[in-house]
Amino acid sequence: MRETTIETAVNERTGESYKIVHHKSGLDLLLAPMEGFVQTAAMFGTNYGSVNNCFKTSEDADFLTVPDGIAHYLEHKLFENEDSDVFELYAATGADGNAMTGFEDTIYLFTCTENYAESLKILLDFVQDPYFTQENVDKEQGIIGQEIKMTMDLPNRKCFFNLLGALYAAHPVKNDIAGTVESIAQITPELLYRCYYAFYNLHNMALAVAGNLDVDEVIAICDEHLKPCEDINLEVKFPEEPSLPVKPLVEEHFSVGVPIFSIGFKCAPYADDVIVKKEVEANILLSMLAGKMSPLYKRLTEEGLVNGELGREVFDGRGYFSLVLSGQSEQPEKVRDVVLEHIEKAKCEGLDREAFDLLKKAEYGSAVREMNNPESCAENMLAFYFYGLDAFEAERRLAEITFEDVEAALDEFFAEERCAISIIR
Amino acid sequence: MALYTSYERPCRGLVIAHSEDEKFNTESIVVRFIVPLEEKSSQKYTALVSLMAESCREYPDKADMAKKLASLYGASVNSFAYRLGNSLCCGLAVSSIGDRYTINGENITEECAKLLLSCIFEPDITNGEFPREYFEQKKRQLIDKIKSSFNNRHTYAVTKARDIAFAGEPAAVSPLGSEENANALTSAALAESHRELLENAFISISFCGGGTNKGAQKLVKNAFVKLASERKAEVADIHDLNAYSLLKAEPHRADEKIDQAQSKLVMFFKTAGKNIYADRLACELYGGTPFSKLFMNVREKLSLCYYCQSGIVECKAAMLVDSGVEPGNEEKAYNEIIAQLEALRGGDFTDEELENTKKYLIGAIRSNYDSAENLNLWYFYQFARGTAYSPDEAAALIKALSREDVLESLKNFKLDTVYTLTPEGGEAYA
Numbered sequence: 001m002r003e004t005t006i007e008t009a010v011n012e013r014t015g016e017s018y019k020i021v022h023h024k025s026g027l028d029l030l031l032a033p034m035e036g037f038v039q040t041a042a043m044f045g046t047n048y049g050s051v052n053n054c055f056k057t058s059e060d061a062d063f064l065t066v067p068d069g070i071a072h073y074l075e076h077k078l079f080e081n082e083d084s085d086v087f088e089l090y091a092a093t094g095a096d097g098n099a100m101t102g103f104e105d106t107i108y109l110f111t112c113t114e115n116y117a118e119s120l121k122i123l124l125d126f127v128q129d130p131y132f133t134q135e136n137v138d139k140e141q142g143i144i145g146q147e148i149k150m151t152m153d154l155p156n157r158k159c160f161f162n163l164l165g166a167l168y169a170a171h172p173v174k175n176d177i178a179g180t181v182e183s184i185a186q187i188t189p190e191l192l193y194r195c196y197y198a199f200y201n202l203h204n205m206a207l208a209v210a211g212n213l214d215v216d217e218v219i220a221i222c223d224e225h226l227k228p229c230e231d232i233n234l235e236v237k238f239p240e241e242p243s244l245p246v247k248p249l250v251e252e253h254f255s256v257g258v259p260i261f262s263i264g265f266k267c268a269p270y271a272d273d274v275i276v277k278k279e280v281e282a283n284i285l286l287s288m289l290a291g292k293m294s295p296l297y298k299r300l301t302e303e304g305l306v307n308g309e310l311g312r313e314v315f316d317g318r319g320y321f322s323l324v325l326s327g328q329s330e331q332p333e334k335v336r337d338v339v340l341e342h343i344e345k346a347k348c349e350g351l352d353r354e355a356f357d358l359l360k361k362a363e364y365g366s367a368v369r370e371m372n373n374p375e376s377c378a379e380n381m382l383a384f385y386f387y388g389l390d391a392f393e394a395e396r397r398l399a400e401i402t403f404e405d406v407e408a409a410l411d412e413f414f415a416e417e418r419c420a421i422s423i424i425r
Numbered sequence: 426m427a428l429y430t431s432y433e434r435p436c437r438g439l440v441i442a443h444s445e446d447e448k449f450n451t452e453s454i455v456v457r458f459i460v461p462l463e464e465k466s467s468q469k470y471t472a473l474v475s476l477m478a479e480s481c482r483e484y485p486d487k488a489d490m491a492k493k494l495a496s497l498y499g500a501s502v503n504s505f506a507y508r509l510g511n512s513l514c515c516g517l518a519v520s521s522i523g524d525r526y527t528i529n530g531e532n533i534t535e536e537c538a539k540l541l542l543s544c545i546f547e548p549d550i551t552n553g554e555f556p557r558e559y560f561e562q563k564k565r566q567l568i569d570k571i572k573s574s575f576n577n578r579h580t581y582a583v584t585k586a587r588d589i590a591f592a593g594e595p596a597a598v599s600p601l602g603s604e605e606n607a608n609a610l611t612s613a614a615l616a617e618s619h620r621e622l623l624e625n626a627f628i629s630i631s632f633c634g635g636g637t638n639k640g641a642q643k644l645v646k647n648a649f650v651k652l653a654s655e656r657k658a659e660v661a662d663i664h665d666l667n668a669y670s671l672l673k674a675e676p677h678r679a680d681e682k683i684d685q686a687q688s689k690l691v692m693f694f695k696t697a698g699k700n701i702y703a704d705r706l707a708c709e710l711y712g713g714t715p716f717s718k719l720f721m722n723v724r725e726k727l728s729l730c731y732y733c734q735s736g737i738v739e740c741k742a743a744m745l746v747d748s749g750v751e752p753g754n755e756e757k758a759y760n761e762i763i764a765q766l767e768a769l770r771g772g773d774f775t776d777e778e779l780e781n782t783k784k785y786l787i788g789a790i791r792s793n794y795d796s797a798e799n800l801n802l803w804y805f806y807q808f809a810r811g812t813a814y815s816p817d818e819a820a821a822l823i824k825a826l827s828r829e830d831v832l833e834s835l836k837n838f839k840l841d842t843v844y845t846l847t848p849e850g851g852e853a854y855a
Binding site: 014037085093096112114147152155255257293298301307328355358 | 447449488490491497498499500522526562573576578683684685687715720724751781782784785792
């Protein structure tokens with residue numbers, strides 16, 4: 001077992017900092033005391049989300065493929081202990097507990113303004129204490145089935161997942177995080193335990209606590225409540241993904257007032273050490289091309305093709321990287337054509353240097369805002385940690401980025417043959 | 426904690442509130458215009474503030490306005506329009522990082538305040554009209570928003586149920602208005618509504634954030650004191666926005682069908698009670714927490730809904746319950762929701778459950794201290810309720826509530842409206 005050691009992550013420009021504690025149990029703790037804040041936000045996360053459906057550990061002979069939606073199902077079931085419900089335990093401390101499963105991580109969290117130490121003990125204990133039986137696994141099918149049906153009634157979400165299906169042939173990011181009613185029917189207690197012991201190993205997890213906290217007290221609680229474990233050499237595997245989309249257009253009918261669209265550009269995925277730089281470049285580039293100061297936005301609104309600003313998103317993770325523009329339009333295909341036309345024009349004529357300088361400044365402002373609240377601070381620390389980085393990395397990359405980087409990225413990110421559109425009408 | 430709050434009424438028709446704490450790295454100024462909710466004017470005001478936030482005489486081109494905001498470190502000017510009680514609350518808010526967080530120590534907060542004042546006092550109106558192109562864009566946007574109101578089935582169901590619950594009252598007037606009225610909007614009418622709004626609205630200004638933008642605050646305060654003190658209209662001073670709603674003789678039931686996978690069941694209850702904190706506590710006990718009666722029974726025990734929750738409708742003395750139900754289970758869910766309320770009224774809750782609910786609610790209220798935006802909203806809702814409690818003072822009031830206070834509150838809530846949105850092809854429930 002390793003010794004507990006502490007290092008400090010520092011934002012060199014602002015002087016902001018937080019502690020990274022390499023705890024002897026194998027878990028890393030990310031601790032950010034925030035002076036003057038009354039709230040404590042704690043997030044116990046695992047580097048495991050809906051895309052991790054094929055894996056092996058040093059104890060397995062071969063890779064195991066599990067049903068879609070199992071990470072999310074597991075998150076629901078961890079809330080139920082053998083002798084109690086976690087929400088009832090939190091009820092006694094006054095904490096507001098919750099959990100969320102994403103494409104790449106699962107996070108158990110609470111926020112509170114009193115008794116954070118007691119709530120932290122509950123969090124650490126229940127996440128390390130799975131209890132799955134056939135009966136309690138069967139019971140959850142109804143609730144999660146309803147959750148899946150609820151999301152089917154959200155046309156924007158439906159449009160986005162249809163786009164992912166058009167962009168990705170094999171990568172599991174194309175599947176809904178909650179899975180389907182059919183896929184979750186295949187989940188058993190045995191499979192849940194296999195996933196749990198593979199991904200809920202402390203070496204694959206982290207604890208982020210921000211706001212009103214005492215670093216020594218948190219470490220002392222961890223000393224008492226974490227169960228040390230050996231690294232089991234977890235490996236995850238993703239299928240080969242072709243570079244081009246599956247199809248350029250996907251449409252679905254669902255009554256909406258005005259048709260909804262999402263246009264995606266499928267890019268080559270990036271390794272963990274460059275993904276943040278690419279994300280920063282892509283965010284600035286999307287704003288330059290389609291933000292409110294762009295000629296594209298002006299034309300789309302003047303011609304009545306869209307009824308407001310286009311949504312812009314860099315959708316990325318391990319094995320996938322896409323740039324997405326979304327909105328509402330009576331003529332979505334025409335919007336796509338105009339977008340492609342403007343991209344080609346930008347490639348020929350070059351980008352606007354003044355816009356780049358202004359947007360870089362605006363991105364800096366948004367980075368400053370992100371660490372001003374215990375919950376978003378804890379979330380940020382955790383998200384970057386799973387990529388081997390600290391929470392100030394985006395700001396560092398932003399400071400370094402040049403106009404020439406973004407110009408080069410224009411060719412790298414956009415090509416007509418890598419474009420797909422999803423429409424709900 | 427170095428929280429500074431203040432509240433002043435420098436002249437008739439104007440209230441200015443500060444909620445500042447140096448721990449925040451942002452500065453925001455929120456200007457709210459409060460007017461009666463009326464069919465003839467609410468839609469115009471909603472479209473107007475949206476137009477005002479996008480351009481002004483100084484920056485008539487939207488792209489130039491966007492460039493100006495980007496140069497202020499990504500500051501934003503946003504518009505809003507929502508109902509509160511029987512009033513429409515619409516306006517503009519500017520938000521930016523504090524001056525001390527800029528790279529070169531620039532004074533951006535005064536620039537932000539000037540921009541906000543330009544948007545409000547100097548919109549791009551020439552010869553009594555907004556530029557035709559921007560007006561037409563805004564009109565189209567408004568019509569599309571109205572047409573898309575059912576895209577999100579959950580919010581659509583809650584809005585429809587609300588409209589039925591408050592039918593015949595100003596609270597049933599939608600800020601977006603009807604498609605027919607939107608089609609009839611003219612640029613001249615919208616320009617005229619700008620004059621009317623500034624002349625007649627009660628104005629609430631909030632400064633929230635780190636409190637380092639004193640220069641900006643002075644600019645905004647001076648401009649609005651001048652406006653309010655020179656207005657010809659007799660603007661009534663508002664001290665709260667509470668507007669009780671009459672209970673229907675019999676609960677109204679309505680069902681609508683739409684293409685969707687899950688049914689939505691929404692119920693409205695009304696009360697004649699006067700203790701908002703007892704009502705909030707009772708509502709949390711019933712369906713406001715992950716250990717409430719509705720969550721533990723309707724969702725966890727009976728697996729009837731993925732979500733089933735209750736909430737208070739501010740300034741209307743009403744409570745709503747909304748849930749997403751498997752088609753065919755609407756009646757079971759309805760019966761269980763009513764049964765849980767009846768059980769609570771009969772005293773079927775332990776002292777421990779009550780204490781835990783108090784802790785949860787107090788935690789939620791105190792967490793407002795950590796967000797500049799939430800703190801601003803907290804104090805605005807205090808104004809709307811006609812009180813001025815800090816989160817800690819409200820927490821103390823909740824702590825002091827007795828079991829009897831909660832029983833009294835529960836007894837006062839009466840069922841008024843039941844609305845279901847069910848999938849096409851299924852049996853109607855109501």
